[in-house]
Amino acid sequence: MERGEGAVSTLLEAYEAKWVIRNRAKLKGHDWEDMAKLVSSRCNGTKSHKTQTQCKNKIESMKKRYRSESAIADSSS
Numbered sequence: 001m002e003r004g005e006g007a008v009s010t011l012l013e014a015y016e017a018k019w020v021i022r023n024r025a026k027l028k029g030h031d032w033e034d035m036a037k038l039v040s041s042r043c044n045g046t047k048s049h050k051t052q053t054q055c056k057n058k059i060e061s062m063k064k065r066y067r068s069e070s071a072i073a074d075s076s077s
Helices: 005-021 029-042 052-076
Strands: none
Touching: 005 029, 005 052, 029 052
């Protein structure tokens, strides 16, 4: 498993759960805080503590990459 992959999987699972609970609305500050705590606890000290800002930035960068790659795939088909 690639280093950090477990943290990303944990973040995605937590994000999806919060997003569904919020009926696909934007997440609030405490949601991001909960996710940061969860990701940090699952890293078992192998990585530095994650902040809510880091978690939010990671999700946003993955969304941008997904949209970018989807647009490329759509234009090439």
